[in-house]
Amino acid sequence: MCQIVVVFDFDRTIIDGDSDNWVVTQMGLTPLFQQLISTMPWNSLMVCIEPLQNRMMEELHLQEKTIEDIAQCLKQMPLDSHIISAVKAAHSMGCDVRLISDANQFFIETILKQHQLLDYFTEIITNPTQLAPLTDSFSPEVTQQYFVKPFNLQSLTEVIVVLPLIDSSIVKGMILERIQAKADENGKKTFIYLGDGGGDYCPSLRLGRDDHVMPRKGFPLWDRIQSNPSLVQAKIHEWSSAEQLERILIPLISGVPIDGSKPNCTSRASSLTDSSVQNNIISTVE
Ligand SMILES: [Mg+2]
Numbered sequence: 001m002c003q004i005v006v007v008f009d010f011d012r013t014i015i016d017g018d019s020d021n022w023v024v025t026q027m028g029l030t031p032l033f034q035q036l037i038s039t040m041p042w043n044s045l046m047v048c049i050e051p052l053q054n055r056m057m058e059e060l061h062l063q064e065k066t067i068e069d070i071a072q073c074l075k076q077m078p079l080d081s082h083i084i085s086a087v088k089a090a091h092s093m094g095c096d097v098r099l100i101s102d103a104n105q106f107f108i109e110t111i112l113k114q115h116q117l118l119d120y121f122t123e124i125i126t127n128p129t130q131l132a133p134l135t136d137s138f139s140p141e142v143t144q145q146y147f148v149k150p151f152n153l154q155s156l157t158e159v160i161v162v163l164p165l166i167d168s169s170i171v172k173g174m175i176l177e178r179i180q181a182k183a184d185e186n187g188k189k190t191f192i193y194l195g196d197g198g199g200d201y202c203p204s205l206r207l208g209r210d211d212h213v214m215p216r217k218g219f220p221l222w223d224r225i226q227s228n229p230s231l232v233q234a235k236i237h238e239w240s241s242a243e244q245l246e247r248i249l250i251p252l253i254s255g256v257p258i259d260g261s262k263p264n265c266t267s268r269a270s271s272l273t274d275s276s277v278q279n280n281i282i283s284t285v286e
Contacts, residue, residue, distance in 0.1 A: 004253055005183050006090045007176065007203070009195035010101035010108055010126070012216060014087075015079055016242065019107040020056065026073045029059055067131070074110040080242035084115055086249050091120040093253050095192075096183065099124045100175050102199055125175055173202030180206070192252060193234070194245065195221050207234035212252055214239055 011018045024033050033056075060070060090097050099121050101108060106129040112118040176193070183189040191207055193200070196216035201224045204213045211234040215222035218240070225232055237252065239245045 003187060004090075004094075004190050004192060005096045005098065005179065006192045006249070006253070007098045007100060007179070007194070008087075009197065009200050010099055010103050012196040012219065013194050014083055014099070015077060015111065017077070019074070019077065019103045019111065022077050023060075023070065023073055023107070024056060026076065027060060027063070027065060027070070029056065029063075032059060070106075071110050074107055075114040077111050077114075079111065079115045079117070082242035082246040084117055086242075086246035087117055087120050089246075089250050090253055093250075095253060096122050096189075098122055098179060099126070100172055100203070101126045102172075102197075103127070105129045123179075172199050173206050176203040176206050191234075192249065194239075194249070197221055198224065201225070204232055204234065207232070209233045209235075211235070212237060214245065214248060216240065 008014050011020075024030055087097060097120055099108070101124070104127040105124070108124060108126055109118060112121070176191075180189070180191065183191075191211040192214065193203055193207060193211070194214040194216075195203070196219035198220040200215070200221040204215070204221065204225065207213055213225070213232060213234045214237045215225050217238040222238055225236060229236060237248050239248055
């Protein structure tokens, strides 16, 4: 096992698009959600703190969509072959591969399983989903419904904090900090963090000088880093396509030594100008 922890975001990083948006679009909810989006933030439609249900799942239920219908929809979501090979390569090179996402357990598990990728992640931290029987079903076909529950930081902090992982930069940062502390118990680890969103900024700030952040070019994380790169200690390696992600990530892993000597990778300044498991744990902390 090498001393590298690779942490992926999910939406617009592992998958090119957004899993919530995919389900809304593919299952014909776009007109309704376009109407709703004008009155509340997108993520508020996806996860509610109280009661433990969310609008998207509710609407799918009202349209008599079964869980299997939703799963079938998720299984159609494309996942680039370069991402698949990058994750598998990182795993085979001995990296501890993890995922932190503000999507949800059911969506992520279904998509990763479809592409035989689930078992390559040591841990997936996301909003948990709970299967519950329906007593008010409109159809004999629809007997159960998934609820997306907000992620609970109880196991990560001494203070109980219940928050959806909604673009929550601070929450993701706290989660990464916890992973860092745990990982470093057995010797200092090098982290490589890949993401695209504003929620990935706080985790990026928590990386050290020997770590690496890979922001997706043109997306909010990249924008924020670009606005003041000196705030980020980690080396920065931007990417645009899945092919590019793989081409940057694998040499990066190869270049990080296991003996604590200086990593053989580009400096922050040059990379900016270059532009260039087995125990699968879904952390459904409640
Ligand atoms: Mg994302």
